[in-house]
Each structure stands twice: as structure tokens, then as C-alpha cells.
Amino acid sequence: MTLAIDAMGGDFGPCVTVPAALQALASHSELFLLLVGHPDTLMPLLAKADSSLMGRLQVIPAESVIASDARPAQAIRNSRGSSMRVALEMVKEGRAQACISAGNTGALMGLSTLLLKPLDGIKRPALMSVLPHQQQGKTVVLDLGANVGSDSAMLVQFAVMGSVMAEHVLGIARPRVALLNIGHEETKGLETIRDAAAVLRESPQINYIGYLEGNELLTGKTDVMVCDGFVGNVTLKTMEGVVRMFLSLLKSSGEGKKRSWWLQLLGRWIQKRLTKRFGASQP
Template sequence: MSRAPRIAIDAMGGDVGAEVMVAGAAASRSDFPDLCFLFFGDETAIRAEIAKHKSLSDNVEVIHTDGVIAGEDKPSQALRRSKDSSMGLAIAAVKDGNAEAALSAGNTGALMAIAKVALRTMEGIERPAISALLPTLGETDVVMLDLGANAECDAENLVQFAVMGAAYARTVLDIERPRTALLNIGTEELKGTGMLQDAAARLRAADALPLEFTGYIEGDRLSRGHVDVIVTDGFSGNIALKTIEGTARFVADLIRRAFTSSLRSKFGFLLSRPAANLLRRTLDPNNHNGGVFLGLNGLVVKSHGGADDNGVRNAISVAAKMAMADITRKIARDLENFPKDAIEDAAE
């Protein structure tokens, strides 16, 4: 890439809007000093926030628009209003080549709908997928997809998700041959639906792919660090993600309650504060923020709506790394090396 990545930011999305989106961009300059930012939204509000951060004194452009996609807007409504909205204009910047990635903390369904129409799906990919990094007990995080874009999938979709997820893991986790598994109700070869068994057969036969297919993984092993990529349909993936996030909040609240139940427990908290802080950092979703829409002819990253400035910073970091690695081209190259006919023969 001849110039530093430009990130187009929907400054009006999310629970807070411009304040946290601009603060996150400012914080990301410590990680990527040369990043360029295009902010879309209310110019007065955005410039007021930019003025608070010296790190945003250059390589920043603000494009004014009054249009905002609301959290309750249906995808069809968002599409009709996308041309004049901060979300739609951020994605259009990627389509027009004015930015390498778009970032929004807004309505997920609307963001996917607008991105699919504007950027279109890559050749060789039937459906885009939402992918994100989740914490594990291993040395690295785990890439999981799909997390909600496709409620129903067939075997071919899952195979394509595996290809995209492996490319993501090689880019962000720097793993040459990511260990890749399909989410299932058991690890035995005959467990699960025919769709899962078909997808597994195809992946076992795909020796040319830059991944190591390890078979199936059960839900209680997602965070153990035994694999690098977990593949599933969007329905199961979204349930798994929300369960993980809910469990993390439950554990954090349970520990907080235990440490405040008595004077003795409060004293115990003082002694165990370093461990408690480590647990809090590990479970904090802001530290793993940034869901990537894989499979489009352009890079779009989704931030949690309730992310703080550190969460936005992490989402921008994901966008920057993916842009610099040219993830779209990497996926296309992997698909070209995919021996489709041989795999289909092996699956029959």
C-alpha cells in the first residue's frame, strides 16, 4: 500500500456517537501514527470533539451530513436513506476508493444491508459473514464466524467461511496454518447434521488450503485455545457469542458481589486485586471489539454500540491491520487455490 490506510468512520453510530468515535480514533494514533480518518456526520459536533485531541491535528477530514441510521431502523429503511446517511457515506468512501475500510458502531442489520448493496459479494463467495476475535486460555485469541449475518447456511457457505476465517487469522494472529474447526454438538465424525458432515468432508479434502482442519469442536471448548478459527452458521454463532458475553458479565458481577459481601471479603479483594484486574481486562468486550464483515469487495468493521474509546481504538486497529494486509485480496487468492471439483467429488 503506497499510502497509510484511510479509515472512514460513521461518527454518529453507537450509543454515544461522535464523542467516543473521535476519542477512539485519537487513541488509535498511538498504535498507527500515520492513519488517516474520514469522519461522516454532524460537522459541528465532530469538530468540537476533534479539537479536544492533539493527535488529530492532521490527516483528518470531516464530511457533513444530517442523515443518521437509527438503531431501530429496519435494513430496508436504512437502504432507502443510505445515500445521505453517515453510515452509507462511510461505506461509499470504501466503494469509491477514498478509504480502505469503513467503521461503524451503528445498527448491525442496516450496516450489513448497505455494505452488501454498495460493495457486493466477492467472486467465489455466496454470502458474507461477520467475524470477530474472542478471548481464550491459549496464547492467542480465536477467530469465530459467522456471528449473525446468515441464520441458515449450507455446507458450501461453511467451507467459504473457513477460508475467510483462516485468512483473517493469518492476518491478525500471524498464524501460518490456522487450526480450524466446525462448531458441533460432539467431536465424533458422525455427529451433527448432514450439512456439517458435508462441510467437514470438503475441508478434510482441501489439502491445498492454508489451514489445518481439526474436525469438530463443542460449545464448552470455544475458549480453551485449542483451535484458531471456529466456523458455524450465523444463528448458532450469534447465540454462542451472546452466551459468552453474558457469562462474562455474570462472572464479573458474581466476583464483585462476593468481594463486597463482608469486611473480610473486602480485605481479600485488596490482596487479590491484581488477579481481579487481569480477569476484568480479559472479560472486557472493549478489548476484543471489532467485528469484520468478510466476503465483500471492501472492508467494513462493526464496533459494539456501547463501546468506549478503548473499544473503538481496538476496532480501528482491526480495520488498519486488515487494510494493510489487503485481506480481500488474500481471501480471493485462497479461493483461487481451492480445489473445488476435487472437494465436491470427495464429498459425494
């Protein structure tokens, strides 16, 4: 498999993406990477890389970088020659099977739609994340912010995408799909959610189980949770904030006073577990 990497994207750019790319190559012998960015910036970071890894890595020049704070419409208009666009063009041309970028999310969604086109029957892309739940499994959650407003047809399409992801990537046979709502009753929620539910109930390809509330997201009651981008993003950021607050409380609870050694050990263990399970939740 060949992946195109926007090496210039993200808060820290190449100083993170290049080591991550090398680590991925070391972990997966069948992987090939196209590292897209400024050669003068990338090559010094690759100077000490293992020669066996460099045989599966190629640097693709790019002239510019899309700023993380650029408005999506402006970024798309000025995207020609940028590392993100060049990486997506690698997929469009068939030189790579997928593109990875930690750059401007709005620009990535817009450029992907413009260059790669959605599959037939899919109107818009969605952001998704895989969250751990208390049954030691995983739940696919989407949309997490690609579309602030979504009509009922888009929610149904998100359900299809999430179901395919859960089945073919996570290996969950006939994954359960739920809509995030403010109650379990069929009359609850916005009209768009109720209309989407009516369609999903009549779709034999989707194992639709009904509505779930926000406090059930991490219970393992569903394999796929579907919502619009506004609700999904607020939900994810709230959860991240709660985890951060809990970690901060663990860290500060023993400051300025003695704690039993077993409490310190327990605190460190809980902190590591939370960081491991929720550290990569942001899409």
C-alpha cells in the same frame, strides 16, 4: 492507511467515536481518518484536539444517521446520505481502505454487500471476533450473527475467511480450522455441517481438524471456529453473560461483611483480567 469512520454510529455516537479516533491517530502515526457525520456535532468535539493529529483527519459531511433499531431492509432503502453509507462509499471510491461503524449491524452487512460486493467465491459477509483462549493465544470465531441460517457452502466460505484472517492478521502459520458441532463424531450434527466438513476435509488450502464442541471454544484446540450466525451469536452472548455474572459475584461477595485485604486484591485483579480479555469480544 486511510479508514472511513461512521462517527455517528453506536450507542453513544460521537462522544465515543471522536475521542477513540483521536486516540487511534495518536497511537498510529501512519494512520489517516475520514470522520463521517454531522459537522456541527463533530467540530466542537475536535476543537481542543492536537493540531498534529488534525492534519491526518478530515470531516466528511453526512445528512442523516441510520437508527440502531431500524429494520435492515428499511434502513438500506433510506440510507442515502447517511453516515454509514457515506463511509462505505469512501471505500468504494478508493478514498479509504476500510470502513468502521458501530451502528446498525444488519444495515452495515446489507450496505456492505450492496456497495462493496463480496470477493469472488464469497456469497455473504460474516461477523467475526477474536477471542482469547487458555493457551494464551487467540481464536477467530465466525459467523456471529450476520447470517441466521447458513448452508454448507457458506460455512466453507467462512472457514476460508477465518483462515485468512488468522494467518494474515494474527500471524498464525497454517491456522487450524474447526466446525462447531454437538459432538466429535462424523455422523453428528446437521446435514449442512456434515456437508461442509466433507468439503473442508478435501481442501488442501484449509488446515481442517474436524468438529469441536462448545465447551472447547476457549481451550486453544483451534485457531478458527466456524458456525452459522444463529449458533455463533447465542454462543457469544452466553459467554458474555457468564463473564458478567462472574464479575458481579466477585463484586458482591464482600458487600456487607469484611474481607481479607488479599481477597479484595485478588478479586480486583481477576476482574481487571477478565475485563481486559473479554471486554472487546462483541463484534
